[in-house]
Amino acid sequence: MxxxxxxxxxxxxxxxxxxxxxxxxxxxxxxxxxxxxxxxxxxxxxxxxxxxxxxxxxxxxxxxxxxxxxxxxxxxxxxxxxxxxxxxxxxxxxxxxxxxxAHPHRFGKIGMLIGYVFFAVGLGLLLQPNSQQLIVSGILGFLVGILLIFTQDKPRLALIKPVIGSFLVSIIFFWGVKNGFLTGSILLIIPALAYFLPGATLTTGMFELASGDLISGASRVIYGITILFLLLFGVLNGFKIIGLPQEDLLVVAAANTIGWWAPYIGIMLFGIGMFLFLSMRNRDFPWVIIVLYVAFLGQSLGNYFIGGFFGAFFGSLLMTISGALIGRSPMRTPSFVSTLSAFWLLVPGSLGFITLANLIGPNYSSGIADVIQVIMSVVAISLGLLIGAVIAEPLKLQKIKLKKFKK
Incomplete structure (x- = not known):
């Protein structure tokens, strides 16, 4: 035992x-x-x-x-x-x-690589749906996917993967901007690097802190912050090597040139990418897609009626409740599996429009304000998880009582 x-x-x-x-x-x-x-x-x-x-x-x-x-x-x-x-x-x-x-990956390395490209392109359609974003997300996602596959069995490289990935992506992006091939929107690099974003780590750490597991929660939050600095370190070095003037960078999303339906297609592509990249079971895939759309709908409603932080909170709340209900359904898709993918939707959606260029340039006061926005977004997502768990718990108890009554 x-x-x-x-x-x-x-x-x-x-x-x-x-x-x-x-x-x-x-x-x-x-x-x-x-x-x-x-x-x-x-x-x-x-x-x-x-x-x-x-x-x-x-x-x-x-x-x-x-x-x-x-x-x-x-x-x-x-x-x-x-x-x-x-x-x-x-x-x-x-x-x-x-x-x-001992189970091997269901789709092998080729499937993982294709999956990560879909992952990046799907997020690109959510952030700024236009042809340039799709092309850049696909190319950069392909490069980062190769990096992730090459280093998957090398745990010693775990902490330097974010640095290498962000450095390579930023070098290519800033070179393209400097030579006029790309616009200066920093949002172009987010989909390819989204897998490194420690949103799930920071949120889990906040959840543990709120649950009384102070040591684990604090260490996980510190680890997540460290990853953010490593990502920023790679981007900063890429920026300095290319020598791009800060005024050439844009931090505003470009107009949607594809159509209003683009984000909804993006969610499906993102879900397919997660299916291939993280070796998901066939029967779990439909439930994961449902949770993705539920989280996106909650975030969109919250953003529309109140604001970004409430959007992050409401999306996380609906994600947690729907994942818990699905986990107790006859299909038995674990809530951890059905909600894990939705974190990447919530975090880039909440933080995607943060002016990362302010952290690169001399405008430190604005950069500090952006850091506060990051912290508040993580708190909002964590709060949604906590309240969602509290709401879902009585449903679990009610189900147990009903089974005993039937017996």
Missing amino acids: LTFLAGLGKALSSTGISVTTIQSILYNVARAYQVKAEILVFTTFIIIKVGDEESSPLTTVNQIYGLSQLNTISELYELIYKVEKAEITPREGIKCLKKIN
Whole structure:
């Protein structure tokens, strides 16, 4: 039992799930087998005690910038559903974990590369739907996709991937602007670099802080901020090498030259990209698409009636509730899988129009204001997650009571 709980905890931790959720799952499993356990979960290690036996501290691998496979996570949750009801023995659970961890990527490297191109082009259609954005997003997304695939089995490169990616993308972008091939809108580089944006990391960290897991929450927030600085470092160096005057940069989105329907097509392309890039199961794909449209609709309504921060909050709220409801449906698509993709929609949508050029130039007061906007957007998304979880919890309890009544 100790070995199984340790393996399950390590597998969950490697996906980037909050330590609050991991601890709750492990305690539920221990109770299902009527075992008294003491469990301590942090972002980088786990300690578990079952009876008089205690595991040595287990070092976990934070794969926020690894290429986690969503089909593996879905199967991991299927195993959790079984062991929370004690339907299999811990020994069988260990065998299932080994089998799950051995699954290869469904679509291989070529599928991953095609998926990332779709990922970038889909986000480009959301940010500024025009032909230039589509071409640039596709080309830069192709280059970043090659980088991600090349470094996927090299954990030592995890922290320098954002620097390399942002440096290469910015070099190409600023060179194109300097030579008149591209307009100066900084928004052109966001879709290709969106995978590196630590929106999910910062939001999960805020969620953990609000849940009382101060050490894990604080470390995750610091890690996310570090990634942001690494991204900025790469962009700054690309800017300095090309020597582009700051006045040549634009920070306003270009007009929509494709049509009002472009963002809705963009969401579908983005969803297909996530399906291929992160090895999603076929039966999970429709539910992920539904959550993406729900999050986009919530964000759009919030932006229209109140403003950007409320849009981020309302999109996150609807995303969390819809993901929780889908996770309890007969299809059993885990809420983590159905909502993970929506983070990339919410974060670029909330932060895409922040004037990144102010961080490059001497206008530091405006740059500080932009940093505050970033923080408030993350807080808004985190608040939506928290309130969504509070709303969804009574629905779960009501479902449990209904099952007992039927029995």
